[in-house]
Amino acid sequence: MKGITRTFLTGLAAILPLLVTIVLLLWLSNTLENLLGTILQWVxxxxxxxxxxGLITGIGLIFALGxxxxxxxxxxxxxWVEGWMQRIPVVKTIHGTVRDVTRLFSSDIRQRFGEAVLVTLPGLEGKLVGFVTREDFSGLPDNLGGExxxxxxxxxxxxxxxxxxMLPKERVEPLNLSLEDAMRYTLTAGVSARKHDN
Structure with missing residues (x-):
């Protein structure tokens, strides 16, 4: 019985990401078509x-917004609108999560993080994956950063x-992964990883 369950779960794990992606794309296209298509039929x-x-118009509007x-x-x-949304209790949780996930897959990740690194903390044999966010502390309090x-x-x-x-540079070593792959590796607890091609 365990073998059957394991085989089923293996198949489910393989097909679920594909199904979720297809369902989300179909939902988005149907939503755009139903919403904008109705408006266009009136106009x-x-x-x-x-x-x-409606779908074509929606894609065009998203591109125009970009x-x-x-x-x-x-x-x-x-x-300003995003800041306002961050003040509404339930909305800020949903909005923040969706925003962070979409930024993960957009070029915005390159603006937010300098490079992927491995961090060694005192007293720990293990290493953590991190992202350099600041190297220049000018304009900030002296005890926040430094030489x-x-x-x-x-x-x-x-x-x-x-x-x-805030770490001394010697505690940090470059990680030979793209920002996207390093973030994917970290956010999925190491489950999703690709071998880096040298």
Whole structure:
């Protein structure tokens, strides 16, 4: 019986990520089509509307938003809205989690972190995966940083938190992984990892 259960769970683990991805993509495309398609049917003459126009319009609007967010003024408005959402008790939890996950897979990760590193803490034989977030402490209190000190963020698995440590540079060694692979490795507790090609 254990063998049957193990075989079933192995198959489930293999197919579940694919199914979840397909379901999410179908849900997003259906939502865009239903929402925007209905609006377009009201606005456009009947002969100009065709099935799928809502999805195409949604993709275009998302792309346009991406372009607009490059403008400084629009970024300020967007950051103000995000700050406002972070004050609402239940909304801030959902919004923060979704935002962090999407930033993980966007180029934003390169703006937030300098490089992936391995950190050795005093009294520990093990090492932790971390990300350099600051090397220049000018403008900050003297006891926060200093000569030969860097700030390293140590995320916890499954995005439940993390710590920012001020460490001497000799406690940190470069990790030969891309930021995306190192973050994926850390957030999945080492389950998701790819061999680095030299």
């Amino acid at each position: 456009l003459p009947e002969m100009l509307y065709f099935p799928g126009l 372009l607009l967010l490059r403008a400084y003024v629009v970024q300020g408005i967007f950051n 030969g000190v860097i700030a390293v963020y140590l995320p916890m698995s499954y995005q439940i938190g993390g710590y920012t440590l």
